[in-house]
Amino acid sequence: MAVNTQFTAVRALSIFVEVDLTTGLTYWSATGKTKRGGMAEPILKRERVRDYLLELIETHPPGAPIPAERVLCRQLSVSRPTLRSAVDELVNTGLLIRQHGRGTFVAPAKITQELVSADRAMTVPQAGGAWTSRVLEHARIPAGARVGRRLRVSPAAEITYIARLRLVDGAPMAIEYLHVPVAVAPGLTVQDMESGNFYDRLADHGVHVSDAVQSIEPTVTNDAESALLGVPVFAPALLFERLTNDTTGRPVEYVHSLYRGDRYRIVSKLSLAPSAPAPGARTGHHPGIPPGDLSSGQVRSATTGDVQ
């Protein structure tokens, strides 16, 4: 084993951990003495490896190859199945791309970063107001048919539910309905859900969000929604629906939100240049660009929500 490489790898991870040499499992150790029963949540090697791979991804340009699996195994002192399970996760979330016989590469999602300084031709200067939130109601209730189906739990399963009014510079912008199964994070309090960085609270409970599927469609507001948002009845609005999964693929959050259409819009920067033939066959088309309009290449996009 190359000692130098090994040292570098370990330093890049977290070195101040306690390793159970008989099992290979690693535990956080806040106190001096660790008892098996009093041990905190074990640090899974898979997650340690995944975090290291994330650093690799950050420090490599898109499209660049990362070291071969067997090399990474030696560097990180883990077995190949363990390393592969970590890579699997990043491949599933689209950050890495595997090619049989060639290697593993950082996904070409560069546009996301190009956007930050993109031309604001169509966008207003946008000083990005201050987002706050006001809790409308919260409760622990049965999931019900619709939400239960989405979250893949029994309709009778208890979920933590919270409705929030999201404001920008004090003006109502959206209504947000958040649903989290109690089973996912038993210790999760309503206070946790009220906080801004809700996903960090989830992480505190050992739930690490990984990916989500979100759909957007237009709608109009009803009486109650109009009153909350301060818009006329039947005013145009955007309806968001999002199902979030954690790293184990389990649905952990279902969000249903309504954004006022007069002050919120979606802005995308698109790259239309002929690009790679796309390893994974995608049948879809980019919103607003019907299939066939752009015969060559794929549309890559970076999208933001924009307050007016």
Added chain:
Amino acid sequence: MAVNTQFTAVRALSIFVEVDLTTGLTYWSATGKTKRGGMAEPILKRERVRDYLLELIETHPPGAPIPAERVLCRQLSVSRPTLRSAVDELVNTGLLIRQHGRGTFVAPAKITQELVSADRAMTVPQAGGAWTSRVLEHARIPAGARVGRRLRVSPAAEITYIARLRLVDGAPMAIEYLHVPVAVAPGLTVQDMESGNFYDRLADHGVHVSDAVQSIEPTVTNDAESALLGVPVFAPALLFERLTNDTTGRPVEYVHSLYRGDRYRIVSKLSLAPSAPAPGARTGHHPGIPPGDLSSGQVRSATTGDVQ
């Protein structure tokens, strides 16, 4: 090994397969003689096991336990990691539920049944219908104030304008208004703009599209739009506005389109894994996820338009 059980298991699978005894890999064999090179796609054990588990699920009532992992391994003559990877797949799709120390159970039926279709609907954009278009009107007219400003030409500058009705399987889906300055491609005809792959026609005239900025907002249809789209008046709709630049950075196309809201929606697959700290200033937020909600990392997304 329990021979009886083993027999049952194999019978439940497919017994007429050819097994490579040196590797354990199994291949379909249509011809009598199988050569390595001529072998069809290998049958993955994982998939065989998964299919067997699916039969188990069908023959067991919801909530019933299935045999323990180690038992299934012996019955199916596979290793435990292989068996587990198959179970993983079914757990992720919601057909099975694992409980540490208790066992693995068939998920409550109704949820899973609906889930499968719901999951498909949320993730896999089904093979969309056939897109066609019908020209509503076309002309060469002065740009006017609004369009001229977008395309960065004089309001008096002449532009080629065309309005099209976009249909999916013959049903109206969107109205599209296309504007191209005559100066950009003097030889461009209205026929060129009628064609499907309009960007290829532009390329023929030496104009290569590079990128675009597109905004999306909700609106409602007016009388004329409702008549064209075949929806009620004041029906929710998505308003797209797109400004396309060529490789020299010059605006070459301004598109303004209206998609009916009842059959068209935007579906995004989001990656929430902690990623790069974003070198540039991060002013934007992903639509539907207010800033601060996801403190660590960036959202990467793949977005498609979805016809319902």
Added chain:
DNA sequence: GTCCGAAGATGGCATAGACCAATGTGGCAG
């Protein structure tokens, strides 16, 4: 009878190793 603890069963994580399949490379024959 009730309570508690040990034992067994079960899922969860990880290892080391083997072989297959796809890809790229370099040398050799023409």
Added chain:
DNA sequence: CTGCCACATTGGTCTATGCCATCTTCGGAC
């Protein structure tokens, strides 16, 4: 120089095995 083939590299799949964490069960102590 071109074309072909062997070889090295890399990801893909599977095996056999070990130990830990959690839950259930059952028997003994009280």
